[in-house]
Amino acid sequence: MTVQKTAVVTGASSGIGAATARALATEGFRVVCAARRTDRIQALAQEIGGVAVPLDVTDAASVAALAAGLDVVHVLVNNAGGAFGADPIESADPEDWRAMYDVNVLGLMRVTQALLPALRASGDGLIVNLGSTAGRWAYESGGGYTAAKHATRVVTETLRLELNGEPIRISEVAPGMVRTEEFGLVRFGGDRAAADAVYAGVAEPLVAEDIAEAVRWIAQLPAHVNIDELVIKPRAQAAVHKVHRV
Known part of the structure; x- marks a missing residue:
């Protein structure tokens, strides 16, 4: 009898997180949809046959409650994050910077710490951290976010070193320009015009499903194959400062 594997996706209420939960469900995973907005994750879990668990990655008690209900986890997708x-x-x-570090770096650490026993128990675990091209190159007015995402990258590299020899793979998926319904709005405090300006003239930015497909691909690879890092940009984006606009 084949036991259904379990995947945990943080920040699953929208965007890349929700798309990743759907993609992993198509691979047969029982997906734990974890996020703060309970109504959204409940609807998503019902849609994909998963489980909804309220989660605030900045709250240690919330993270502990998530871990308490999980004895075995095969895939952890640390997707919760954001730019403010x-x-x-x-x-x-400074409070914006503090909030970005808390969710993008400390949140990732809290969830990973809490779920490592369950990942080990699987005998074949995988951690995918959602990074960014902002974790590789600096750009004006992005100091706080680029600092946080550089930290995400280094934490991922360190974790891979520390867990070497254990049955756990460690990957980072680092998207470039991804247009989702909320990321830009949150970053610009609800200013729709400012959020839209980032993608002005870009005919085909990435969408959440593109990144979810990358996570799905990594998750179905054989256990001996580790994708250290995967940088994904739309064809229009050659570099942070080089974007073709129509």
Whole structure:
């Protein structure tokens, strides 16, 4: 009898997280949809035959409650994250920077720490951390977010070193320009015009499903194959500062 494998996706209420939950469900995973917005993850879990678990990655008790209900986990997708504010360093709000570090770095650490026993128990675990091209190149008015995503990358590399020899693979998926319904709005404080301007003239930016497909592919590879890092950009984006606009 084949035992259904379990995948945990944080930040599953929208965007890349929700798309990843759907993609992993197509591979037969029992997906634990974890996020703060309970109504959204309940609807998603019902849609894909998964489980909804309320989760705030910045709250240790919330993370502990998630882990308490999971004895075995085969895949952990640390997707919860975000950018807050787009001010130059000279005028940036330290609280925005603190919030970005808390969710993108400390949140990833909290969830990973809590679920490592369950990942080990699977005998064939996989951790996929959602990074960004912002974790590789700097750009103006992005200091806080690029610092946080650089940290995400280094934490991923360190985890791979520390867990070497254990039955757990460690991957980072680092998207470039991905247009989702909320990322830009959150970053620009609800300013739709500012959010839309980022993608102005870009005929085909990436969408959430493109990134979810990459995670799905990594998850179905044989256990001896580790994708250290996967940088994904739309064809229109040659570099952070080189984007073809129509």
